[in-house]
Structure formats: C-alpha cells, structure tokens
Amino acid sequence: MIKGNFIDNLPKVYGIYTGGFLAFIIIMSIAEQMGMTAKTIGICFVAFTVAIYAIIGYLSRTAQADAYYVAGRQVPTVFNGMATAADWMSGASFVAMAGGIYFKGYGYMALLVGWTGGYVLVASLLAPYLRKFGCYTVPDFIGTRYGGNLSRFMAVVVLTVASFTYVTAQINATGTIASVALDIPFQYAVYVGLVSILLCSMLGGMRGVTWTQVAQYIVLIIAYLLPVFWISNKMGAGFFPHFMLADEVSRIAELEAQFGFVKNSAENLKEVPKGLAGITKAHSAVNATPWAFISLALAMMMGTASLPHVMMRYFTTPSVKAARKSVGWSLFFIFLLYSSAPMLATLSKLSLIDPTLPTGIIGKSISEVQAIDWYQNWNQANLMFVSDFNGNGTLELNEFFMGGKAVVLATPEIAGLPYVISGLVAAGGMAAAMSTADGLILAIANAISHDVYYKIIDPKAETAKRLVVARVLLVVIGFAGATIAALEIQGILGSVIWAFDFAMSGLFFPLVLGVWWKRANKEGAIAGMFLGLVSGAAYLVWVRTGGSGFLGITQLTFGIFGSAVSLVAMVVVSLMTSAPSAATQRMVDEVRIPSGKSILGKQH
Amino acid sequence: MSKQEQHWEKSRGLLFMTLAIWFVFSIGIFLFGAEMNEVTGPFGYPLTYWFTCQGSLGAFVILIFWFANRQEKIDEEFGFSERGDD
Numbered sequence: 001m002i003k004g005n006f007i008d009n010l011p012k013v014y015g016i017y018t019g020g021f022l023a024f025i026i027i028m029s030i031a032e033q034m035g036m037t038a039k040t041i042g043i044c045f046v047a048f049t050v051a052i053y054a055i056i057g058y059l060s061r062t063a064q065a066d067a068y069y070v071a072g073r074q075v076p077t078v079f080n081g082m083a084t085a086a087d088w089m090s091g092a093s094f095v096a097m098a099g100g101i102y103f104k105g106y107g108y109m110a111l112l113v114g115w116t117g118g119y120v121l122v123a124s125l126l127a128p129y130l131r132k133f134g135c136y137t138v139p140d141f142i143g144t145r146y147g148g149n150l151s152r153f154m155a156v157v158v159l160t161v162a163s164f165t166y167v168t169a170q171i172n173a174t175g176t177i178a179s180v181a182l183d184i185p186f187q188y189a190v191y192v193g194l195v196s197i198l199l200c201s202m203l204g205g206m207r208g209v210t211w212t213q214v215a216q217y218i219v220l221i222i223a224y225l226l227p228v229f230w231i232s233n234k235m236g237a238g239f240f241p242h243f244m245l246a247d248e249v250s251r252i253a254e255l256e257a258q259f260g261f262v263k264n265s266a267e268n269l270k271e272v273p274k275g276l277a278g279i280t281k282a283h284s285a286v287n288a289t290p291w292a293f294i295s296l297a298l299a300m301m302m303g304t305a306s307l308p309h310v311m312m313r314y315f316t317t318p319s320v321k322a323a324r325k326s327v328g329w330s331l332f333f334i335f336l337l338y339s340s341a342p343m344l345a346t347l348s349k350l351s352l353i354d355p356t357l358p359t360g361i362i363g364k365s366i367s368e369v370q371a372i373d374w375y376q377n378w379n380q381a382n383l384m385f386v387s388d389f390n391g392n393g394t395l396e397l398n399e400f401f402m403g404g405k406a407v408v409l410a411t412p413e414i415a416g417l418p419y420v421i422s423g424l425v426a427a428g429g430m431a432a433a434m435s436t437a438d439g440l441i442l443a444i445a446n447a448i449s450h451d452v453y454y455k456i457i458d459p460k461a462e463t464a465k466r467l468v469v470a471r472v473l474l475v476v477i478g479f480a481g482a483t484i485a486a487l488e489i490q491g492i493l494g495s496v497i498w499a500f501d502f503a504m505s506g507l508f509f510p511l512v513l514g515v516w517w518k519r520a521n522k523e524g525a526i527a528g529m530f531l532g533l534v535s536g537a538a539y540l541v542w543v544r545t546g547g548s549g550f551l552g553i554t555q556l557t558f559g560i561f562g563s564a565v566s567l568v569a570m571v572v573v574s575l576m577t578s579a580p581s582a583a584t585q586r587m588v589d590e591v592r593i594p595s596g597k598s599i600l601g602k603q604h
Numbered sequence: 605m606s607k608q609e610q611h612w613e614k615s616r617g618l619l620f621m622t623l624a625i626w627f628v629f630s631i632g633i634f635l636f637g638a639e640m641n642e643v644t645g646p647f648g649y650p651l652t653y654w655f656t657c658q659g660s661l662g663a664f665v666i667l668i669f670w671f672a673n674r675q676e677k678i679d680e681e682f683g684f685s686e687r688g689d690d
Contacts (some may be wrong), residue, residue, distance in 0.1 A: 090665035109656040116661045117630040123668045124622045128675075196656075242658065246648030284653040286638040293634050301630060319686045321679075331665050342657035592612055593684040 006448050007074055014079075017052075017347060018218050024048060025062060025222075026551055039418045042181040045423035046430055047583050048195045049219055053212045053434070058206030060211050065463050068205030068470065069446060071138040075210055080322075081329025083210050084313040086217035088115075090166075091173025091433030092496045094220060097338075099404030100493065101345040105281045107288030111497075112338050114297035116331060118304025123327035126305060127314040129515045132324040134598025135315065137443070138308040138507070139451040142529075145514045146522040147584065149456050154529040156447045158506030159308045161533065163440045164481065166307075166499035170437035171197070171478075171485040176405070180381070181426040187486050194482040196430075197437045202471055204448075209438045210316060216431035223428020228340050231347050231415045235357070241343045248350050252283045252351040255353055259362070262398040268389045276385050277443055283349065291552050299557040303500025305518060306507040309443040310434075320594035330415040349353040349410040353397060359414055362397055369395050374413045404493070441481065445473040498540070504563025505536030510572050517574075518588050526576030531569040536562020611682040618678060623670045629660040629667075 006013070028041055042208050062068055073082065094114070100108045135141045138159060143152030174193030178184045200212040222265040228241055238244025261280055272278075282285050304310065313330075314323045354502045355363040361372070366388045369375055378384040383403035386395055402410075407430070412421040449470035454461055461469075506529045513528075543549045581587075587599055605613075635638065637652045645651035646659070679685040 104655060106656065109680075110634075111655075113634075113656055113660050116664050119628075119657055120622065120626040120664050120667055120671075124619050124626075124671055166653050243647045249649060249653070284641075284650050286641045286652055288637075290635050290637055293637065294631050297634070321676060321686060325669070328665065328668040329667055330674055335661050339658050339661055390690060493676060560659070589608060593608065593682075594679050595684045595686050596605060 005489040007076065010076065010079055014214060014218065017121055017215060018222075021222065025420065025424060026123050028266050029418060032418055032420050036241075037156070038187065038422070039183060040378045041419055041423040042426055043185075045427040046178065046181040048436075049427045049431060050199075051216060051577070053196070053431075054199040055437045056215055057200040057202070057204055057208040058209035059368065060206055060598075062207055063464065063467065065136075065466065067316075068467055069450065070312075071205075071207040071210045073316055074318050075316040077317065077322045077326040079330050080313060080317055081333050082327045082589065083213035083450070084218040084310065084326070084330035085333035085337075086213040086431070086435035087209075087313055087439040088310060088436070089220065089337055089432050090170055090496060091177075091429060092169065092493050093337065093341075094224065094432035095173060095177075095405045095429050096493045098341045098348070099346040099402075099407040101342050102402075102407045103277050103281065103285045103347055103404065103514035104287075107281065107293060108284050109482045110288070110293045110296040110340070111300060112334050114300025116334060116338060117218075117297065118301035119327055119331040119334075120339035121301060121305040122310065122314075123324055125512050126311065126515065127129060127322045127327050128320045128594065129313060130511075131314055131317060132320050132591050132598055134593060134600040136450050136600075138311055138445045138511070140455075140600070141514065142510060143451060143455060143526065145584070145587070146510075146520075146525040146580075148526075150444065151453050151522050151526050151529070152455060154526055155507065155510070156451050158503070158529055158533050159447050160444050160538075162307065162499045162503035162506070163309060164477075165479045165495050165502060166309075167437055167440040167444070167477075168485045169493075169495040170433045170440065171481050171500075173433035174437060175485060177426055177429045179431065181423070181430070190482050190486045192435070193215055193437075194428075194478050197434050197441065198475060199477055201433065201438045201442050202474060205467075205470065206312075206316060208440060209435075209442055212438070213435045216435040217333065220428040220435075221333070221433070223424045224310065224337050224344075225340060227417065227421050227425060228344050228347070230341070230349075230417055230421065231411065235347060235351060235415070237347060237350075241347065242339060245343055245346050249284050249348050251354065252346065253285065254560055256282055259353075259397040262396065264389060264398055267386070271387055272387055272401050273382055276383070276403050278398055279353075279400050281502050283346070289552075295552060295557045295560060297560045299504065300500055300561060302496075302504040302508050303559055306503040306511060306556075307441040307500065308447070308503075308507075311511075312443060312446075313439070344411065345407060349413070350406050351411070351415055352400070359416070362395055362400065364394055364395055365393055366399075367393075377412050378402075378415070383410065437481075441478050444477050444591060445470055448477075449473050453588050494556075501557065501559030501562065502533065504559040505566060506530075508563050509567045513570060515588070515591060518585050519574055519579055520570065521577055521580045521584075523573050523577040524570040524572075527573040528566040528570030531568025532562045535565040583598060608681055611678065611684055614678045614681075615675065618671065618674050620669065625667055626664070629655070629663045633660070 031242050139152050139155035142155035176189035178192045179189035201209045232241035237248050318325045318327050351359040353362045354360045361369045381408040385401040389399050453469050510525045510528050536558050539561045543555045641650045641652035643651040645654035
C-alpha cells in the first residue's frame with residue numbers, strides 16, 4: 001500500500017489514519033443506535049485511540065541518539081506544526097479553557113491572547129537560532145553558549161521545576177478522563193494514564209513522540225470542533241459558529257442585565273461542593289482592569305517562549321528556514337482550537353441560562369431541574385449543583401453551579417447530542433493531556449540524561465548506554481509525576497499557569513540574551529537563572545501565605561517579578577565580570593546566520 | 605561594515621518591527637479595552653471581545669508567516685540562506 005520512505009508518505013499515512021478514525025466514529029454511532037451502552041462506547045473510544053498511539057510508538061523505536069533526541073531532524077514543517085500544537089494544547093486547554101471563559105468571560109480570555117502571542121516571540125527571538133545551534137536540549141544551548149557545567153546544571157534545574165509542575169497536572173488530567181471513561185477509581189486511573197503515556201515515548205524518544213503527537217492532534221481537533229459545530233447548528237445559532245454568534249453574545253448580555261449578578265453569602269456557598277463555581281462575571285463586557293488583563297497575557301507569552309518542551313520541537317525540523325515556518329503552522333493549528341473555545345462557552349452558557357430555549361434551566365422550578373437526566377448524571381459526578389438559596393422554589397442564576405470541566409464534557413449531552421460525541425470528547429481530552437505529558441516527561445528525562453549524565457557525569461558513555469539511562473529516567477520521572485498527581489494537591493489550571501511563571505522567571509532572559517546580546521557571559525547567565533527562579537518562587541510563597549504583593553502581580557503572574565529580577569541580575573553581573581571569549585563571540589555570530597554548519601555536530 | 609554586520613542590522617530591524625506589531629495586538633489594544641468594546645467589531649461582536657477570541661490570535665498567525673518570509677528574503681539577499689530545501 002505504501003512504497004518508499006516514511007517521511008515522503010506522511011500525507012498519505014495520516015490521511016488514511018484520519019479516514020479510519022472518522023469511520024470508527026461512524027461505526028460507533030451505528031453501534032449506539034443498535035443499543036450499545038454509553039459505558040462501552042466510552043471504553044471503546046479511549047482504548048482504540050490509545051492502542052493506535054502505542055502502535056505508532058512501537059513502530060518508531062530507535063537506537064540512534066539523534067533520532068531519540070531530535071527525531072533525526074527531518075520532521076516537515078506542517079507536521080511539526082501539528083505535533084507542536086498537540087504538545088502545546090494540554091488537558092487544561094482542551095477540558096478547562098472553555099470552562100474558564102464560561103465563568104470569567106473577558107478577564108479570563110487573557111490566556112487566549114497569552115498562549116498564542118507567545119509564539120511570535122518564539123519565532124522571532126529564539127526558535128530559528130536554537131535550531132541553527134544544533135542542540136539536543138535547551139540546557140545544551142545554555143551550557144554551550146555560556147560554557148561551564150554550573151550554567152548547564154542551573155538550566156536543567158529551572159527546566160525540571162517548570163516542567164514537573166506542568167506534568168503533574170497533565171497526568172492528573174489523563175487520570176480524570178481515564179477514570180470517567182473506563183469507570184475505575186482515580187488512584188488507579190492515574191497509572192493507566194501513565195502507562196499509555198510511556199507507551200508513546202519509551203521506545204522511540206522524540207521520534208515516537210513526534211508521530212504520536214501528530215496522530216493525537218488529529219483526534220483532539222476533530223473531538224473539539226465537531227461538537228461545537230453540531231451544537232451551533234442544532235440550536236439554530238448558525239452553521240459556522242465563529243462568524244455567527246454575535247446575536248447569542250448580545251442575548252447573553254441582555255440576560256445578564258435581566259438577572260443581575262447576585263452575590264451569595266459565605267454561609268450559602270459552604271453548601272456548594274468544592275471546585276464548582278457559578279457565573280459571577282459578565283460574558284463579553286470588559287470586566288478586568290487593563291493591567292490585570294495585560295499582565296496575565298504578558299506572563300503567559302514570555303512563559304511560552306521559555307518552556308523547553310515547546311522549544312525542543314523546533315530542533316526537529318530539517319533547517320532553520322523550516323523552523324521559522326513551522327512556528328507559524330503550530331500557531332495556525334492552535335488557533336483552530338483556541339478560537340473555538342469562546343464559541344463553545346457562549347453556546348453552552350446560552351443553552352443553560354436562556355429561559356426561552358428548551359434546554360434552559362434558569363427560571364425553572366428547582367425540583368424540575370433536579371429531575372432532568374443529565375443533571376442527575378453530572379451531579380453524581382460532582383460537576384453540577386443547584387440549591388434554592390432564597391427559598392422561592394425557582395432556580396436563579398446565582399443558584400446554579402458547575403465544574404470547569406463540565407462545560408466541555410457535559411455540553412454535548414445537555415444539547416441533546418448522541419452519546420458517541422461524549423465518547424469522542426473523552427478520547428480528545430485524553431489525546432490532549434497525553435501528548436503534552438509526553439513532551440514534558442521527555443524534556444525532563446532528556447535534559448537529565450543528556451546534560452547531567454552524558455555532558456557532566458560520564459562524557460565517554462556509549463550511545464546504547466546513554467539511551468538506556470534516558471529511558472530509565474523517563475519511567476522514573478513518569479512515576480514520580482503520577483504519584484504526586486494521585487495526591488490531587490492542586491487544580492489542573494493553576495499548576496499549568498505556575499509552570500509558565502517558573503519557566504519565564506529562570507529561562508526567558510538567559511535564552512534571549514544568549515542570542516541577542518553578545519556581551520552576556522557565564523556569570524551573568526548563572527545569576528539570572530538562579531536569582532530569577534528563587535525570587536519568583538519566593539514571591540509565590542509570599543503571596544500564597546497572605547502577602548499582599550505589589551504592582552498588581554498575583555500568584556498567577558509572579559513570573560513578571562521573577563523575570564525582571566533575572567534581567568537585572570544578568571545585565572549587572574555580566575557587565576561587572578569580563579566579556580565572553582573571542583571564540584564564544586564568534587559562535588554567537590555563527591548562530592545569527594542560517595547557512596553553514598550547526599555549532600554542535602549531528603551526533604554529540 | 606562587513607556583510608555579516610549588515611545582515612544582522614537588517615535582521616534586527618525586522619525583529620523590532622515584528623515586536624512592534626506584536627505589541628499592538630497583544631498589549632496595545634487592551635489598554636483601551638473598555639472604550640473599544642463599545643464599538644461593534646467584525647461579524648457584529650463587541651470589538652475588544654472579538655480581538656480576544658479571534659482578531660489578535662489571527663493577527664499573530666499572519667504576523668509569524670510574514671516575519672518568516674521577510675527574514676528569508678534578508679538571508680537570501682546576503683547569501684546566507686541554506687542551500688537544501690525543506
């Protein structure tokens with residue numbers, strides 16, 4: 001069926017794959033008509049997709065260092081774009097983002113701007129230059145550009161802190177979805193999720209992760225867009241929701257004015273299960289101060305440019321030119337999902353709160369709402385709650401509570417779509433969380449195996465031994481992440497945002513100035529990474545323990561403080577110590593032009 | 605000035621232009637979020653709301669491709685582009 005080189009056949013391979021997946025959805029919907037239970041459908045969706053990823057992971061097995069670390073540097077631009085998009089869009093983007101927009105409206109949408117605008121910084125400041133450098137990992141760049149084991153080691157520390165914070169959230173998300181879809185307790189589901197994640201990356205490293213991420217992107221984008229279009233059409237809101245929801249947005253504003261945002265007393269709120277929220281902020285009106293919005297967006301943008309698992313995706317392209325284009329494609333594929341999240345939030349909110357719609361529940365009597373099928377299901381799953389605070393017998397806007405995940409997971413059911421869509425959404429959420437977790441675990445394991453073990457501890461190690469160490473670390477880090485995830489310390493979204501702040505505190509300026517400021521030297525970089533990370537973390541602890549903070553920097557934007565300290569420390573210390581050697585300066589000159597050999601050899 | 609210095613000067617100019625456009629769509633317009641939201645934007649959405657869910661995001665996509673093409677031209681002009689094709 002397929003002749004010749006795998007890379008040349010990519011469009012064909014993934015075309016067949018997409019067709020096969022669509023056929024699977026159709027078969028499942030026929031099975032549903034014939035009486036297959038909802039539970040079996042959920043299991044089929046998750047098991048079928050995970051099995052495919054595992055097969056891809058197995059077929060991508062390798063014993064070569066450059067295939068393991070950078071997928072042999074032959075991933076074409078568009079496919080690298082898809083892989084990056086899957087790498088990027090986590091369980092938080094897929095499951096929690098529309099929910100956040102649903103509850104908080106405009107103020108929350110700073111994340112949409114931040115998580116896309118950061119790619120402009122990636123494309124213009126960093127990715128092409130790091131690709132020219134030819135490194136395997138981000139600390140590889142820091143260690144070679146600035147020189148010395150200490151700078152390399154500091155970069156590994158920052159990378160590990162940021163990525164580990166992030167990965168526990170992703171394993172948590174895979175566990176949540178696996179526990180719902182397979183109907184097993186969360187404590188076990190976390191490990192089921194972990195095994196699925198490791199199946200993709202263990203044998204093939206970056207090569208395995210690349211080709212599974214492309215497959216995961218295809219699943220997650222179908223799983224996100226199909227329900228949005230379907231719901232919009234079913235509600236009669238318009239066949240292309242992105243261009244046609246203006247009436248719905250203004251209708252929500254009208255209803256908000258009519259209902260008003262009644263504040264619940266603390267006593268009443270105690271009744272509400274943990275993690276559920278009501279609608280307390282306007283949907284489309286500007287409800288945040290400019291600085292609150294901009295600071296959050298800025299922190300996310302700078303964090304994007306500092307997160308190693310994203311940056312290392314651009315090490316896999318065949319050329320510098322391809323790395324630049326590939327960033328554009330990545331953002332295009334991300335845009336497809338991010339621009340749909342607000343539309344889903346709008347449709348979901350209107351279908352629940354508009355009393356003139358058959359699905360609307362506000363204004364109905366409490367007992368009537370409590371008798372609805374889907375309400376009972378999601379109430380049982382601890383994601384929905386109503387209570388008659390004012391005792392008038394009807395449900396008011398402030399008496400309805402929902403979990404953030406429910407907006408994506410429950411809306412298809414509320415809108416009356418067949419269960420096959422809910423199964424599809426579960427598979428999509430699983431794909432999103434798995435692909436990000438894979439990228440992160442690989443980033444940490446590669447940094448430790450390549451930069452700490454090979455470059456610092458045992459530079460004479462043979463390739464086979466290096467790759468064994470890399471794989472052992474992969475498993476160890478995965479299990480550590482799963483164990484912490486099983487404790488359920490922090491919500492998914494909170495820890496994701498922290499990861500961005502940690503990364504930007506320690507890495508943003510050492511990376512950017514490494515390319516753009518020749519005078520930056522080793523001492524400056526070490527000071528920048530160390531003081532940036534420490535001051536950022538200290539600020540977080542201070543605010544979390546009741547500190548008031550300053551300049552409106554909150555626990556979600558502490559990276560702004562951390563990176564400012566990092567910049568000052570790096571510039572001051574660099575200028576106080578001697579300029580980098582002539583060889584280093586020549587190296588920076590070399591990095592700035594795309595042609596010629598890369599700084600580090602193909603195998604290093 | 606050597607060829608390499610000229611190339612870098614032009615690349616830096618392009619960077620500043622790119623960052624200026626990026627600044628407008630990621631920060632600039634949100635300084636005036638409340639005022640701009642009174643205006644009706646594309647497809648009938650309130651203007652600032654539209655920028656947060658479509659406008660700025662789309663602008664970033666276009667900006668990156670535009671930047672990549674311009675940088676390629678600069679590299680070609682000075683003979684620094686890679687020979688192999690992607």
